[in-house]
Amino acid sequence: MEILKALAIGALFGIGLYQLLRRNIIRSAIGLAIISNAVNLFLLSVGAYDGVVEAYAKATGQRSDALPQALILTAIVISLGGFAFVLSLLYVISARYRTGDNDEVKGLSH
């Protein structure tokens, strides 16, 4: 189970990072959303230290640490707001340059 979890977090983070580094600005925004999900999954699995199980593991009679769930809730809300803001920025930028290519969006370089 731990291996599966670790692989899932790693895969999500890898995919997100790959998308973040793509040249298309819309893809990099989506990469941001995927990484935030990797972080949330990591925080969820953080709830499992010795003697405590994660919230999603259905083991009767065992305690679950509630704090990471509160952390994830906060992180989700914040990243949702941030993602909405990024999308609105993308709207402005792509309306100005008529492209999503990072190499064409270069007003800052001069």
Add this chain to the structure above:
Amino acid sequence: MTLLAILPIVIPLTGAAIAMLLRRRFQLQAAWAFGAMLTAFVASAYLLWVVWSTGQPVVYQMGRWPAPFGITIAADLLSAIMAAMVQFVFVFGFLYALGAKDKAVRHSTFYPLFLCLVAGLTGGMLTGDIFNLFVMIELVVISGAVLTAMSDDRYGPEAAYKYFLISSVATFCLLFGIGSLYVSYGTLNMADLAARIAADPNQTLLPVAIVLLSVTFMIKSAVVPFHFWQPDFHTASPTPVSAMLSSVVVKIGVYGFLRLTTLLVPHADWLRALLIVLGVLGIIFGGLGAAGTHNAKRMFAYSTLAQIGFIHVGAGWGTPLSLAAAILFTFNHAVIKSTMLMLSGYLASRAPVKTASFSVIRGTGKYAPLAGVLFFIGGMALAGIPPTNGFVSKLALFQSGVQAAQGGDFAATTAYWVPLLLLGVSSIITLVYVFRAVMKIWWEPFAPKSPEEKVKPYGDSLLAPGLLIAACLALGIWAQPLLQLTQDASAWIRQPQAYVQAVLGGETGWQR
């Protein structure tokens, strides 16, 4: 009385909410926002006075939950100095915004966002809970990015996008770090974490967590390999905002490093060595970068890299004197850098086209002699020439380095002498680029591209930079109180157990 610790955060936040309600009445909103900022500054200055005079940290437990369970707001001397510094500079930021001619400043969401920025920044510095630190940093990132996106500069949205993307990566690193610390030690309270890390420093995930937190603070404070967002972002934002971003907003990372190296992991010598190396890199790169720019605002944004480098070197040395010098440098740099960016913004507001690019503002200085005097004194302060506060902070750093270099082996001595040498070289480079700007703006003739382009007869108000320059001179001539304050603060943060005891109430932590 303990409620005092939370007032500097709560006043701007409530002020922001009420200012949002006043969005249809601009004059009233501006006056209200300035009043809220002034009240918050009075509260944080009083907090600093209380903490300093009683010698006890002011600790507020939110909702009266005992320390490791609830959120703690803990103002020890370092936090109180930082919060007072932030709000002191922000008062002048608001003052500049009141007299600014930008369109962005007239927007109805400007003042609420500006208040949110100061609330997040102060909160990040006063909080004693590492997850609350994440929330506050996120508040700073969002409000800073939105303020830049609505800038008059047409590249504002791009700069905001760039900043937000890089900052989000930093935020995710911080969250990963927080998760690693929580899974290793089962707590999020900084004091409790410090006690537990001291008791068991060999957890597998601890170095991972430290590296992740360091990456976050490096991106926040624009340490050299992580600085790519900084010059663009600080150039494109509206002048009052860029003056705040480049002077106090980068200090959240500095504060993070000071806490990390003294409270959480005082045993991590490699982190201190890393700070010295990166600081030296920043001094070289920032100085040379500033000397090669074509825009006054961008020049000062690069100069921030160099100055932050000095602060990191001071934090990396970690001796009592050098920590005091680092805190003093933080304070003085905030005052100087906000002034210089305001003056650049003032020149941009007088120029035919609203930009601080040297090709546009060249020669406009003939019509702004008062700004020239202020710019000259500010440049002296930036380079560290007496009788300005820049000299005091550089002298303090130099003395601490010389004293610590006595009697070490070769490697240790090199770690002191290389930055000390660079301190002198950097002052010369600073003089070079400041005088390059003075020559271009005040000495060269005004040469418009077409005869219709004229220097505007009026611009932003010079009141805020004037008062800040007065503060620079006052802090340079009457430096003793601030010097004493920072030395006390460095003595405090070198005894983390006092902080831990004040927060946890004498207990050594809770048992799971």
